Structures are given as structure tokens and as C-alpha cells.
Amino acid sequence: MTTIVLYGLRESLRRKMFAVVLVLTAAFLGLYAWGTHAAFRDTRSFLGPAQQRLDPDAVAGATVFGLAMFAILFLGAVLSVFLTLNVVRGDAEAGLLQPLVVRPIGRAQLLLARFAGAAGVAAIYVLAVYWLALGITYWAGGWSPDRLVSPGLELAGAVVVVAALAVAGSVFLAPIANGIGALMVFGAGLMAGLLGEIGHAIDSQKLQHIARIAWWVFPFDALYEDALHRLTIDTTGFAAFVLTLGPFGGSHHAGGPLLLWAAAYLGIVGLVALSAFAARDL
Amino acid sequence: MAAVLAARAVEKRYGRVTALAGVDLEVGPGQLVGLLGPNGAGKSTLVKIACGLVRPSSGRVEVLGAPAGSAGARRSLGYLAELFRFPGWMTADEVLTLHQRLAASAGGGAERIELLELVGLPDARHTRVASMSKGMQQRLGLAQALVGSPPLLLLDEPTSALDPAGRRVVRGLLEELRRRGTSVLLNSHLLSEVELVCDHVVIVDHGRVVAAGTPAELRRQGGVEVETGGGVRQFPDAGRADVPRIVRELVDAGEDVYAVRLVTSSLEDVYLEVVDE
Numbered sequence: 316m317t318t319i320v321l322y323g324l325r326e327s328l329r330r331k332m333f334a335v336v337l338v339l340t341a342a343f344l345g346l347y348a349w350g351t352h353a354a355f356r357d358t359r360s361f362l363g364p365a366q367q368r369l370d371p372d373a374v375a376g377a378t379v380f381g382l383a384m385f386a387i388l389f390l391g392a393v394l395s396v397f398l399t400l401n402v403v404r405g406d407a408e409a410g411l412l413q414p415l416v417v418r419p420i421g422r423a424q425l426l427l428a429r430f431a432g433a434a435g436v437a438a439i440y441v442l443a444v445y446w447l448a449l450g451i452t453y454w455a456g457g458w459s460p461d462r463l464v465s466p467g468l469e470l471a472g473a474v475v476v477v478a479a480l481a482v483a484g485s486v487f488l489a490p491i492a493n494g495i496g497a498l499m500v501f502g503a504g505l506m507a508g509l510l511g512e513i514g515h516a517i518d519s520q521k522l523q524h525i526a527r528i529a530w531w532v533f534p535f536d537a538l539y540e541d542a543l544h545r546l547t548i549d550t551t552g553f554a555a556f557v558l559t560l561g562p563f564g565g566s567h568h569a570g571g572p573l574l575l576w577a578a579a580y581l582g583i584v585g586l587v588a589l590s591a592f593a594a595r596d597l
Numbered sequence: 598m599a600a601v602l603a604a605r606a607v608e609k610r611y612g613r614v615t616a617l618a619g620v621d622l623e624v625g626p627g628q629l630v631g632l633l634g635p636n637g638a639g640k641s642t643l644v645k646i647a648c649g650l651v652r653p654s655s656g657r658v659e660v661l662g663a664p665a666g667s668a669g670a671r672r673s674l675g676y677l678a679e680l681f682r683f684p685g686w687m688t689a690d691e692v693l694t695l696h697q698r699l700a701a702s703a704g705g706g707a708e709r710i711e712l713l714e715l716v717g718l719p720d721a722r723h724t725r726v727a728s729m730s731k732g733m734q735q736r737l738g739l740a741q742a743l744v745g746s747p748p749l750l751l752l753d754e755p756t757s758a759l760d761p762a763g764r765r766v767v768r769g770l771l772e773e774l775r776r777r778g779t780s781v782l783l784n785s786h787l788l789s790e791v792e793l794v795c796d797h798v799v800i801v802d803h804g805r806v807v808a809a810g811t812p813a814e815l816r817r818q819g820g821v822e823v824e825t826g827g828g829v830r831q832f833p834d835a836g837r838a839d840v841p842r843i844v845r846e847l848v849d850a851g852e853d854v855y856a857v858r859l860v861t862s863s864l865e866d867v868y869l870e871v872v873d874e
Binding site: 319322325409411413414415416417419420421594596597 | 645648683684
């Protein structure tokens with residue numbers, strides 16, 4: 316199994332797409348450093364008597380870092396989808412899969428190893444960019460989130476869930492269809508988060524209920540919103556209220572059951588993919 | 598002796614399309630069996646079922662007694678697919694190393710060097726797949742199938758991308774495998790190639806076995822041709838036993854006899870006769 320994980324890792328890192336993601340990431344981090352520095356500087360100068368109860372660094376830091384979290388999730392999701400969209404049908408159509416499947420390793424191990432390789436690359440990427448963005452934020456304004464480790468892990472977990480969906484999709488769909496489908500599912504999760512955010516802002520129970528259901532259907536969104544929640548988990552007062560209103564789905568406490576569900580969801584998606592792959596003619 | 602590969606009443610249906618309609622086939626130890634048939638006859642499906650890539654709708658296929666597709670069966674075979682690719686970024690050595698690990702082969706570098714020499718790629722060890730010609734890739738595919746010296750080789754059109762020199766290398770390789778006692782199921786369109794190297798031939802059409810036997814058994818007696826002073830005389834219903842009588846009668850009739858030939862049909866003639874194209 317290690318052989319296939321390493322094979323998958325090498326293949327992932329060798330793709331031109333990975334180099335493109337690295338260039339985009341460098342551009343994103345450069346712009347982020349510039350923007351974050353300006354945000355801290357400008358919010359400090361805004362502060363008048365009416366905003367005395369606000370901590371401007373907390374508002375600026377949590378807001379820009381919340382935006383960075385979304386960008387990291389987006390880049391990580393795109394990376395994980397592109398690394399996994401052709402794992403089964405795409406590789407079978409290209410003739411890459413058959414020489415491996417006939418070896419004693421077996422289909423289940425092959426699929427799990429390919430998933431582990433791609434999800435590992437995407438998760439490490441997310442964690443690396445998360446810590447770099449965190450360092451930039453601290454450098455620019457001296458602000459750091461209330462929880463340092465868990466938001467990054469949840470963000471990485473969200474990307475792993477997206478990777479699992481794309482691997483499962485690759486058993487049924489051709490690469491382009493699978494890529495489009497996986498990114499649409501990812502977009503649907505974000506859209507549900509946005510609806511929940513609107514529902515929260517206008518106090519619509521209906522919209523908030525839809526968002527809560529969407530969390531169970533798309534647990535990567537729940538992980539993302541819980542990660543945002545942990546950034547300011549100890550922040551209180553008006554600043555805390557302001558910070559719940561994120562730009563792409565605000566921070567919400569997911570709770571233990573939903574986090575457990577995210578793990579179970581991975582298992583269910585994995586079982587569906589494995590059983591479908593086992594029955595598939597290649 | 599127990600068959601290395603045994604297929605019994607194998608059927609495969611894709612929806613309403615029947616790819617295999619009850620095929621029986623055996624490959625004995627050290628036997629080289631050629632699988633012939635027109636496009637769409639079900640040959641590749643049968644090979645894929647044997648190596649576990651496709652599941653039969655009914656029937657049973659066993660490799661050394663283990664059900665096709667099981668770990669035990671997969672451990673006993675090497676497979677070269679009709680359409681395959683290796684990652685372009687890998688070198689020939691890396692491809693073989695990967696398959697050595699997957700096949701749990703302890704052959705190491707010596708096995709890799711030997712296999713590359715066997716398929717006529719002794720200098721390609723560090724050549725990337727992306728810079729190889731199709732023929733070189735096919736030879737590398739053959740080397741990959743031989744990793745771990747499996748007792749059964751399933752070769753699906755192994756010479757389709759090869760030039761005549763490459764085909765000769767593969768023929769030599771197949772003869773070497775026969776010497777080593779490896780069983781081979783060779784799916785090929787090249788009748789002459791099959792006729793030259795195979796011990797047994799199975800012709801499949803519309804998912805059924807329409808002819809099977811040794812090449813000699815399949816070739817049929819096509820009469821006797823006698824070259825006389827008056828031209829070539831043909832006796833289409835005659836056999837070897839009739840030759841002395843025919844010659845005697847011709848000489849008695851005053852003919853000068855210069856040569857006598859026993860006419861046998863080629864495998865191609867037999868193929869075209871039994872296959873409904």
C-alpha cells in the first residue's frame with residue numbers, strides 16, 4: 316500500500332497543475348501580506364469614540380484571516396479535486412490503471428492508497444498555507460486567532476472530505492464530468508453557508524434551517540464554519556458579534572455530533588466508492 | 598496435469614450485448630495458447646476476465662485453482678493489456694521497480710536488467726517513458742508483465758505496435774518462456790505469428806469457440822498436386838496415402854511426373870473458413 320501512496324504522491328507533485336497552484340499560492344500570499352498590512356493600518360486610523368468598545372486589531376485580523384481561510388479552502392479544494400478526478404475512470408480509460416489492478420495489491424488498497432496520497436498532498440498544502448497566512452497576519456498586525464491548531468486541522472479535514480467525494484466520483488464519472496461535479500458540490504456547500512449567513516443577518520429561521528441541513532449533507536462546509544468559529548472562540552462583546560458575519564458563510568459552532576458525522580461521512584463515501592470500484596469492469 | 602488457466606462455460610453480457618456465450622478454454626503448464634478471432638469476438642473480454650479486470654456474468658475461470666480476480670490468482674499471473682500506458686515521468690527502471698514492489702518480487706536490479714535485455718531494451722533503463730516510441734513502450738509492457746516470473750502470462754496483442762524486428766524479439770521471447778515452462782495465453786491478430794509459436798490455437802467468434810486444436814490439427818488436407826509434362830494436375834480429394842497410386846496411374850498413362858505436393862490449408866484458410874465475417 317505504501318508503494319501506491321508514494322506513487323500517488325509522486326504523480327501528484329509532478330503534475331503541472333501543482334506548480335500552477337504553487338505559483339497562485341505565492342501570488343495569493345504576497346497580496347494577502349500587502350492587504351493585511353493595509354487593513355491593520357487603516358482600521359487603527361478609523362477608530363473613533365463610537366468604536367471604543369471594539370478591538371480594531373481583532374476585527375481586522377479575524378476578518379482578513381477569515382477571508383484567507385476561505386481562499387485556502389478554495390485552493391485546497393481545487394487542488395484535491397484536480398488530484399483525484401481521474402483516479403478510477405480517467406486512469407482506466409488512459410490504460411494506466413489496468414497494469415496496477417492486476418497486481419496482488421487489490422482494488423480496495425489501490426483506491427485507499429490513491430486517496431491517501433492525494434488527500435495527504437492537499438491536507439499538507441492547506442496546513443502549510445494556513446500557517447504561512449497565520450504568520451503573515453501576526454507579522455502585519457500582531458494578531459493571532461484564539462485557537463491556533465484546530466482551525467487549520469478542520470480546514471484540512473474539509474479538503475480531505477472534498478477529496479473523498481472526488482475519488483468516489485471518479486469511480487462513476489469521466490474526469491471532466493467528475494471535476495465539474497465535485498466543484499459544483501463544493502460550491503453548493505459554500506452557497507448553503509452563504510444562505511445561512513443571510514438567514515442569520517435577517518433573522519430568517521427558514522434560511523438558517525436550510526444551512527443546518529446543508530451542514531449534514533456537505534460536512535466540509537460545517538468544518539470550515541467551525542474552523543472560522545474557533546478563530547475568535549474566546550472573543551466577546553460587540554467584536555464577537557461582528558466577527559460571526561463572515562463573507563462566505565460566517566463562523567458557527569458545529570458541535571461534536573456534526574464533527575463526528577464528518578468522520579462517519581468520510582467512511583460512508585469511502586465504502587460507496589470501494590464497493591462500486593470492486594464491482595466495476597475495467 | 599492440472600490446467601494453469603481453466604475457463605468453464607464463461608458468459609459475459611453487457612446489457613443486451615453478449616460478449617462471451619459459454620467459452621471453455623484451458624492453458625496447460627508450459628503451454629503457449631493462441632487466441633484468434635475477429636474484432637469484437639470476445640477475445641480481450643476473455644483475457645480481462647482471466648486477470649480479474651472484468652467479472653463474468655456466469656461460468657468460472659481459475660488460475661492455478663484460484664478464482665480469477667482473487668489475490669491468489671493475481672499473484673500467479675503477468676498481464677500485458679492491449680491498451681495500456683505507464684506514467685510518462687517514470688523511467689523504465691522505475692516502472693519495473695514499482696511492479697516488483699507490487700508483485701512482491703525480490704529480483705531487485707538484476708531482474709530489471711535481465712528483463713530489459715530480454716525484451717530488447719538493454720540501454721533504456723534510465724529512459725523516461727515519455728521519450729519512448731510506442732514500440733519501446735510495448736516492450737517495456739512485456740518486461741513489466743514478466744516481473745516476478747509468473748507461471749501464467751496473459752498477453753493481449755503484444756506486438757500490435759512493434760515493427761518486424763520487434764516482432765521477432767517477441768517470438769524469441771515466447772520461445773524462451775516456453776523453455777522456462779511459463780504458460781502463455783496470447784491474444785493476437787497475427788495468424789502467422791500464432792502459427793509459428795503456439796502449441797494450441799483457439800478461434801473465437803461471436804463469443805463462442807468455433808475451432809480449437811494444435812496448428813497441425815487445424816490445418817486441413819487440401820488434396821494432392823502433381824507436376825507433369827502436361828502441366829499441374831490436381832487431385833483435391835486425395836491424401837498422402839493416395840500418392841503412390843496416383844503417380845503409378847499417371848506413369849501408366851504415359852505422363853512424365855516431375856514433382857508431387859501434398860496440399861494443406863494454412864491457419865489463415867481455416868480461420869477464414871470458420872469465422873463469420
